[in-house]
Amino acid sequence: AGAAGRSTNLELVNLTGVPITVEVDLYSAGGTHLGTRAWELRASEDLQIGKVFEYVFNLDVDDGFALVRTPTPGGAFLASASVVDNLTGDGFNVPVIRR
Numbered sequence: 659a660g661a662a663g664r665s666t667n668l669e670l671v672n673l674t675g676v677p678i679t680v681e682v683d684l685y686s687a688g689g690t691h692l693g694t695r696a697w698e699l700r701a702s703e704d705l706q707i708g709k710v711f712e713y714v715f716n717l718d719v720d721d722g723f724a725l726v727r728t729p730t731p732g733g734a735f736l737a738s739a740s741v742v743d744n745l746t747g748d749g750f751n752v753p754v755i756r757r
Contacts, residue, residue: 671704672701676732682724724739738752
């Protein structure tokens with residue numbers, strides 16, 4: 659969502675002792691694919707990505723979801739997301755569904 663509303667943050671944690679790639683596919687709530695972005699994480703790196711939808715889509719996204727994966731053989735990571743109200747700074751965690 660845009661500056662007047664809410665923003666979505668994504669946190670990625672590399673659980674391995676080697677670098678991995680994490681790919682994030684972002685979708686609208688209706689299932690339209692908005693784009694894909696990959697991040698390289700160093701060994702054991704914890705990376706917070708603010709306003710993650712802005713990396714692939716230049717318009718406000720009122721409701722959406724992300725599919726997160728690693729193509730790195732043996733790669734393992736944790737992912738979490740939060741939505742932050744841009745006016746108050748209040749946030750809440752987004753539930754994760756593992757597939």
